[in-house]
Amino acid sequence: MxxxxxxxxxxxxxxxxxxxxxxxxxxxxxxxxxxxxxxxxxxxxxxxxxxxxxxxxxxxxxxxxxxxxxxxxxxxxxxxxxxxxxxxxxxxxxxxxxxxxxxxxxxxxxxxxxxxxxxxxxxxxxxxxxxxxxxxxxxxxxxxxxxxxxxxxxxxxxxxxxxxxxxxxxxxxxxxxxxxxxxxxxxxxxxxxxxxxxxxxxxxxxxxxxxxxxxxxxxxxxxNIKPPTRLFFMPYASYYLNAGDGQKTYGTMKGGMDIKYGINDAFTVDAILIPDFGQTKYDDQILNLGPFEQQFNENRAFFTEGTDLFNKGKMFYSRRIGGTPSVEPDLNDNEEIIETVQNVNLINALKLSGRTKGGLGIGILNAVTEKTFATIKDTVSGETRRTVVEPLTNYNVLVLDQRFRKNSSITFINTNVTRNGHYKDANVTGLAWDLNTKANTYSLFGNAKYSLINDLVDKKGFYSTVSFAETSGKYRYSVGTDFVTKDFDPNDLGINFYTNYYNFYGNANYRILNPTKLFNTFRINYNMYSEFNRESGKLQDNNLNANINLTTVKNNYYGGGVTFYPLLTYDYYEPRAENRYIAIPRRIESWASISTNYNYPFALDLNGTFNVFDETERISYGFDIGPRYRFSDKLLLTYFFSYFRRNNNKGYIDNFDEDDNENTPNKIIFANRNVITYSNTLSGKYAVNSAMTINLAVRQYWSYADNKDILDLQTDGSLTPYTQYTDNKNSSFYSWNADLSYSWWFAPGSQVSVLYRNNASNFERIIDKDFKDNVSRLLTNDALKHIFSISVKYFIDYNAVKNKIQKRA
Structure with a gap:
């Protein structure tokens, strides 16, 4: 019963x-x-x-x-x-x-x-x-x-x-x-x-x-309520005091306004007039030895807030707007660049976004950056000249996203970059789809993109991907494939590293949906991936991966995994030359991770990696350790130390035409090197109350590549000793960033922010392996810059102002 x-x-x-x-x-x-x-x-x-x-x-x-x-x-x-x-x-x-x-x-x-x-x-x-x-x-x-x-x-x-x-x-x-x-x-x-x-x-x-x-x-x-007029003004004023050892101290004032206007009950226009990004979080730069640029997070609020529509199809990388100049100046003999900019100034930006009752999402983003120059000096005559490194440029993104059946969508995306004058323009068009069954048990995902670069020689490329997955239950799986042509290039307003390949991949996983006597969460994954060069058919990547992630009933996290690369593969990107590749040996990579329950005053994050290559003495290993202590509900300190070492790493350092004979293939030089990286990060928070906080963020980073042997890349992807090369191509990069900030939300949507920042970085060919000396030299040389800034922004709601006026009347 x-x-x-x-x-x-x-x-x-x-x-x-x-x-x-x-x-x-x-x-x-x-x-x-x-x-x-x-x-x-x-x-x-x-x-x-x-x-x-x-x-x-x-x-x-x-x-x-x-x-x-x-x-x-x-x-x-x-x-x-x-x-x-x-x-x-x-x-x-x-x-x-x-x-x-x-x-x-x-x-x-x-x-x-x-x-x-x-x-x-x-x-x-x-x-x-x-x-x-x-x-x-x-x-x-x-x-x-x-x-x-x-x-x-x-x-x-x-x-x-x-x-x-x-x-x-x-x-x-x-x-x-x-x-x-x-x-x-x-x-x-x-x-x-x-x-x-x-x-x-x-x-x-x-x-x-x-x-x-x-x-x-x-x-x-x-x-009987009505959608209000959504009109908001955000005027701001800021002051910056800049100083550095051996440099002139100077102060600057800035002012401007952001405007947000609701066209109707669904669509909103955001406009930024005279932008100010001076208090944006710094970038965590690294020693980049690879063939591709370092990708940075977007920290500017205008380009992060409400941009989910613009991220459809993964065609938009907002750091291109106001990023580094796109034009390399042509230098004559005895000329050098004596003045340039790291980032192009943004003149203004506007975005419109929203969704109709019928499920059609519309997003339009437009931004304009100013014409930018570099100063070049003739080292013999002493004469200087200015040359354009970035013309007046317009960036535009258009997105049309039609949702249907509440859980599926088809999206049209277009990005366009137009540069004033004879400089190159770029356009990328894409169609993306995310189709799910009515019960949300299966999905079909994919996209197709076409890029067109208008330059001295036009360049056209194509990218497509499609995947199918079961998305419900304890047991789930997915399979997919990508196809990318050689000239696919979305990088004027997007970011893409790999081209000229096709691949196949799959995943199967098991998870618990309810806790057991031992675990609150538990998941096992199995992944497989194979990638081939589209023209030669050579295997570029092949791996099998298994990993496990779980949380115990005491809310401690444990994870680990192993990836096997059972076959010899060929890297077409590291040589930095067309139709050249380097052979990558078989290897095994492993990792493990622990994160204890943050509910306790003291908690610890610990990660470790160990990788072994099928090559004499070629291994890599490292670990991260991150203790954190919550002294009270107001005060929290977190420290994070990272160490990573790559022994006998093989990497590109140079290329040239041997004997200046154009009929001879480029000589591509590699180095057998040890690469060691240290990173220390300290962050702290003291909350006066829920509206007022003091925050500290300090990062010290040092990485160096010590070349032991110089190697010549052969046409079959192998490396042989090369003793004629005598240039020093060692690399040592170290940096320091420190932010101490005070934030006070003194009214709804209104904030006072005070920031003291100092930072420095340096790149050298001579490696000083004395850790203490490296750090102290960085903090005492002329490269260390100090910035003190105060920013005040005030939120004005048109409706609130109108209601106050009506009440007084």
Whole structure:
């Protein structure tokens, strides 16, 4: 009998979880004070939403009785109000580390996810931690959570004897919804109890399905509201004081404005006038010995916020805009460059983005960079001249993304770079598709891209990829293939390293969907990959990989993997010459990783790698160690040390025409070298409160390549000794970056930022292996630069200003 009762309870539970929950919002005319108390009388009569369900790790299990969650929603003509009570029978154990916005640290969390069109396409997510820290993002199934998006809203969290409370006010200007009189929004609520790492949602989200945004509940009851005029101004003013040893100290003032305007209920225009990126995070430069440029993260807010549409098809690399000059100046005999720029100045930029009710997403981005010169000097006569290294340039991206059936899309993308005058132009067009079955169990993904470079000789290229995957259940798999022609070149506004190949790849994996007695999460992956040169058919890459990733019931992470390269392969990129290659021996690569539970004051990250080649004494190995200590809810320090060594690494150093005979193939010179890299990183955070933080970031980096033997690359890809080459091609690069910053969000959307920064870097051919001497010399020479800056930005909402004026009238 007990078994029968249990069976019916189980069936009832499954039925409830499969249903889309509905809750009612209640209109209010009362003034709601956002103070984390919920003491206005209207809260007592509002409808309550409850009965949360576990999302991770025990998916589908009801929330425990001692940690119930209740939600109430109110609305008026200006905003929606959320009141949430997170019960906890041990409120003294609630974790509440104070952190920066969008970085919740070690703290309990509450979130509300809103889709004003209720179409399962895109959620606006608003989070508040138990430490009263805000976070917000845009969520799509295709791109995940995009925390670069920031809205202006108000919240307050407070710890009580029964748990903790969150009160939120979200102005309609921060949302997107239709102009219909009766609104039905998609909505879900989220709670994370950090000390147990359990996550709950109000409407059940089944993790066996490959979608999150389509498993929301519904919010009804909102009537007779109108989408407001979404017009925001963000004026800013900044001051920079620059100094350096042996250099003149000077100060500069900057001012400008960002504008955001909602054309209608779906589309928004962002414009940046007189941009200022002076306080952008520095790039972590490395000693780059490879054939390709180093790829950097985008840290400029304009190019990260709300750019999910522009990232479709992976054709847009925003660092091209305002990046290094694209033109190499022609130097005559006895000439040298005495003055140039590292980055081209951005004149202005504009982007339009949004999605229609029918699911058509439209994105347009346009930016203009200024004409830039370098100064060249004749070392004999002393005369100087200026030459263009970057003409006036226009960058444009157009995206049309049609979604259908809530989980599939077909996308058209075009990127275009037009340079003034006779300089080269570039255009890339792509079509991408992401097709999923209605139940989100299988997907077909792919794209096709065509590039055209207009130069002295036009260049055309093609790239395509297609993959098929099972995306649900414990056992999943995927297979795919890529095809790339030799002249495919999207690099004027995108980034792509490898061309002229085709490949085949596959993956099979197993994961647990619910915790066991030992593990909260557990996943095993098996991968295979084969790549061939498109013209010669030679094998460029071939590997088999197996790895495991797991989290114990005590929330400690462990991972490890082994990759086998069982066949000789050929690298067509390292020689830096057409139709030349180097043979890469068979090898085995392995890694292991540990990350202890961050809930504890002390935690440790540890990673190690060990790689062995089928070549005498050629190995590489390294490790990272990262202890972190949380002294209090306000103070956190993290240190990270990295060491990596490559013994008997074979790499390109030079090429030339032997005896200046054009009929003789290029002589390509390699070196047998040891490459050693050290990196030290220290970061710290002290939070005065949830709106005011002091942050420290220090990075010291040193890497050198010590050439032992000079080698001649043969036409069959082998290397032979070459004693005639006598140039010193050793490499030593070391750098230092330090940032100390103060940030104060003194009003919603408004911030004061104070930054002190010093940095230096140096490249040498002579290797000084004294670590202490390297660092001290870098910090005491003329290369060390000091920058002190203050920036103030103020958020102005047109609606708020208009309402104040009307009230006064």
């Amino acid at each position: 007990k078994k029968l009762v249990f069976f019916f309870i189980l069936l009832s539970s499954i039925g409830i979880f499969a249903q889309k929950k509905t809750m009612q919002a209640q209109v209010t005319s009362q003034n709601i004070v956002i103070d984390g108390k919920l003491n206005e009388p209207i809260w007592e009569t509002a409808t309550t939403a409850s009965n949360f369900v576990t999302y991770e790790p025990d998916n589908g299990k009801p929330e425990p009785e001692n940690q119930k969650t209740t939600i109430k929603i109110l609305y008026d003509n200006d905003a929606i109000y959320i009141g949430a009570m997170m019960y906890d029978d041990e409120p003294h154990k609630i974790l509440k580390e104070i952190s920066q916005r969008d970085n919740f640290g070690t703290a309990d969390l509450f979130g509300v996810f809103i889709n004003g069109f209720n179409d399962g396409q895109q959620d606006f997510m608003f989070y508040v931690s138990a430490a009263d820290v805000q976070g917000d993002c845009i969520m799509t199934d295709a791109n995940g959570e995009d925390y670069s998006w920031d809205a202006v809203w108000i919240s307050k969290a407070a710890i009580t004897e029964k748990g903790w409370i969150v009160e939120i006010k979200i102005p309609y200007s921060a949302l997107r919804f239709s102009a219909e009189n009766k609104q039905t929004w998609g909505i879900n609520f989220f709670r994370e109890v950090k000390r147990t790492r359990y996550k709950y949602t109000w409407n059940f989200v089944d993790n066996k399905l490959g979608t999150f945004t389509q498993q929301t509940g519904a919010l009804e009851g909102i009537e």
